Amino acid sequence: MTNKITIKIILILLTTTLSSIGMSNEFAVITNIDNKLDSLSAKDVRSIYLGRKNSINSIVIKPVQLVNGNAAHEFLLQNIIGKKPKQYKAYWTRLIFSGKSAPITTLKSEQEVLNWIQNNSNGIGYISTSAITDKVKVLYQQ
Amino acid sequence: MGASLCRLDSHKWPKHSYADLMTQINTGDKMKNLAKLGFLMCLSLATIHNTLVAAEWADRTTISGFSSAIYQQTDEHVAFDGENHIGVAQHGSFKGTRFGININSQISDRVRLASQILSSKENSDFSTKLDWAFISVSLSDSLTLRTGKVKYPVGILNEYVAVGYAYPWIAPPSLMYSLQSNGPQATREAYTGANLLWTREINDFLTSVDIFYGEVQLNMMRVHSMTGSTIKISWQDRISLQTSYYRGSMDPDIEEAHGMEENAMTMMTQSMEGEPHSAFVIGTKAEISDVLLFAEYADIDMGEFKTGKGTSWYTGGGYHINDFMPYGSVEFYEKGKNTMNYSKQYKATAGLRYDVLPNTAVKFEYSRIHTSAGSGLFDHAPEKSDVNMYGVSLDVVF
Numbered sequence: 001m002t003n004k005i006t007i008k009i010i011l012i013l014l015t016t017t018l019s020s021i022g023m024s025n026e027f028a029v030i031t032n033i034d035n036k037l038d039s040l041s042a043k044d045v046r047s048i049y050l051g052r053k054n055s056i057n058s059i060v061i062k063p064v065q066l067v068n069g070n071a072a073h074e075f076l077l078q079n080i081i082g083k084k085p086k087q088y089k090a091y092w093t094r095l096i097f098s099g100k101s102a103p104i105t106t107l108k109s110e111q112e113v114l115n116w117i118q119n120n121s122n123g124i125g126y127i128s129t130s131a132i133t134d135k136v137k138v139l140y141q142q
Numbered sequence: 143m144g145a146s147l148c149r150l151d152s153h154k155w156p157k158h159s160y161a162d163l164m165t166q167i168n169t170g171d172k173m174k175n176l177a178k179l180g181f182l183m184c185l186s187l188a189t190i191h192n193t194l195v196a197a198e199w200a201d202r203t204t205i206s207g208f209s210s211a212i213y214q215q216t217d218e219h220v221a222f223d224g225e226n227h228i229g230v231a232q233h234g235s236f237k238g239t240r241f242g243i244n245i246n247s248q249i250s251d252r253v254r255l256a257s258q259i260l261s262s263k264e265n266s267d268f269s270t271k272l273d274w275a276f277i278s279v280s281l282s283d284s285l286t287l288r289t290g291k292v293k294y295p296v297g298i299l300n301e302y303v304a305v306g307y308a309y310p311w312i313a314p315p316s317l318m319y320s321l322q323s324n325g326p327q328a329t330r331e332a333y334t335g336a337n338l339l340w341t342r343e344i345n346d347f348l349t350s351v352d353i354f355y356g357e358v359q360l361n362m363m364r365v366h367s368m369t370g371s372t373i374k375i376s377w378q379d380r381i382s383l384q385t386s387y388y389r390g391s392m393d394p395d396i397e398e399a400h401g402m403e404e405n406a407m408t409m410m411t412q413s414m415e416g417e418p419h420s421a422f423v424i425g426t427k428a429e430i431s432d433v434l435l436f437a438e439y440a441d442i443d444m445g446e447f448k449t450g451k452g453t454s455w456y457t458g459g460g461y462h463i464n465d466f467m468p469y470g471s472v473e474f475y476e477k478g479k480n481t482m483n484y485s486k487q488y489k490a491t492a493g494l495r496y497d498v499l500p501n502t503a504v505k506f507e508y509s510r511i512h513t514s515a516g517s518g519l520f521d522h523a524p525e526k527s528d529v530n531m532y533g534v535s536l537d538v539v540f
Contacts, residue, residue, distance in 0.1 A: 047343060050379070055283050060251040068500070082379070086462070087429070089500060091379075093308045093539050096206050098293055098301035099256040099274060102246035103204050122251075 027075040029140040051101035210306035212238040214533035252280040289336040297329040306537035310469040315456040317475035326454040328440035365390035389420035417445035435459035452477030467495040487518030
């Protein structure tokens with residue numbers, strides 16, 4: 001009896017911990033269905049959104065990002081990039097005004113990202129997994 | 143572009159539209175009306191085409207901006223970091239107040255045009271200049287060629303030195319970053335030339351090598367045939383180490399030095415002409431959790447022009463507490479050792495940054511400047527060996 005209660009407590013704690021550190025499926029990086037890219041690693045996604053890569057395997061990419069406050073954007077910053085919104089903003093300020101990179105286009109909603117990706121063959125964006133449609137290709141999912 | 147569209151041939155138009163148009167035209171004035179019709183069609187097509195080109199251009203172009211409004215005051219009548227009518231003194235100064243516009247245009251998938259226009263308060267009025275502008279060509283996933291007027295890649299803060307929002311202080315540590323002729327001369331605004339930038343990410347390390355060649359125009363001189371490189375290694379974007387070395391040849395600019403006495407100007411010209419100008423700069427930056435740390439050291443050499451030889455360093459940091467960041471730094475600068483123009487100066491700074499909005503910061507700052515030899519960054523030797531400086535700024539990026 002005591003063992004069963006202990007196992008239940010451990011399971012509850014594990015579930016809570018895993019969801020709190022973002023192991024649940026809630027983030028997907030997508031591209032146009034015609035894009036030649038088939039997958040990206042977490043490191044690739046991080047490099048793209050830190051302005052370090054304009055192309056992957058010699059395929060030119062054009063990323064878009066979501067506004068602060070969006071769940072997928074917060075997931076990206078917290079779990080992939082490892083920066084707080086303020087640090088991310090400061091990082092991009094340095095990058096843009098030193099001329100090292102052009103700013104990433106910011107869209108207001110996941111629907112806008114979906115629409116944009118469908119109209120841009122080299123577009124890369126991210127959304128919540130629940131928003132994925134068959135009109136886009138998933139390159140990375142967590 | 144519009145003119146080329148006027149070469150459209152009638153046989154390329156849809157057949158029924160062409161026939162309908164033909165029947166509507168009086169046969170007697172056929173040629174005249176055709177000319178009018180052709181002109182209107184060309185005008186319309188040119189307008190539509192130009193609108194499409196403009197829309198496409200707008201889609202490929204981004205505009206960003208920044209501004210810093212600064213007020214600083216000391217308790218000394220001799221101006222600091224600028225001549226008496228420009229620098230900061232007891233009557234207060236808005237020196238450093240500036241506005242900038244940054245324009246990025248993606249010409250093609252691998253070619254980008256980037257530029258920044260900067261308007262800053264120089265004396266009683268603002269002067270506007272092209273801060274930098276270059277063409278960037280992405281040669282491969284890790285290699286980029288840039289040519290034009292490029293921001294000087296020496297010093298951790300220098301490439302974004304005009305953007306107050308990007309660093310903790312009201313102004314970057316002046317005993318390292320001042321561009322005044324009596325300053326350390328370690329770093330510059332921008333150079334005209336070209337650079338090759340190589341970046342590579344291996345595990346948690348990001349390495350970049352920037353090799354540059356060009357010339358820079360400074361106060362009272364020009365450094366030409368300048369060759370240099372900057373190597374940067376960053377670990378997890380948290381700790382970075384950056385080192386630079388450059389070497390060029392000095393060429394005194396007599397027109398810029400017109401304010402000097404003739405004898406002094408002649409002596410300076412003779413002692414600088416053709417001498418090398420080199421600097422070694424090394425620095426580190428750490429951004430771990432809420433802690434931000436900086437440290438930089440520069441060694442400057444100007445060959446036989448001993449007045450220009452010097453060292454400079456600073457160390458400082460800040461700590462994020464929600465929207466606030468208390469910060470502090472200590473700076474040192476020594477120049478012209480064993481010459482008549484020997485200068486030695488220290489500066490300690492404490493301040494508070496408050497991020498009012500995600501893109502707006504207010505800073506309050508106090509500095510104490512100790513001059514133990516010469517004039518340092520003061521216009522001439524100050525009356526007090528210890529000078530207090532107070533400042534407030536408002537920094538915005540958009």
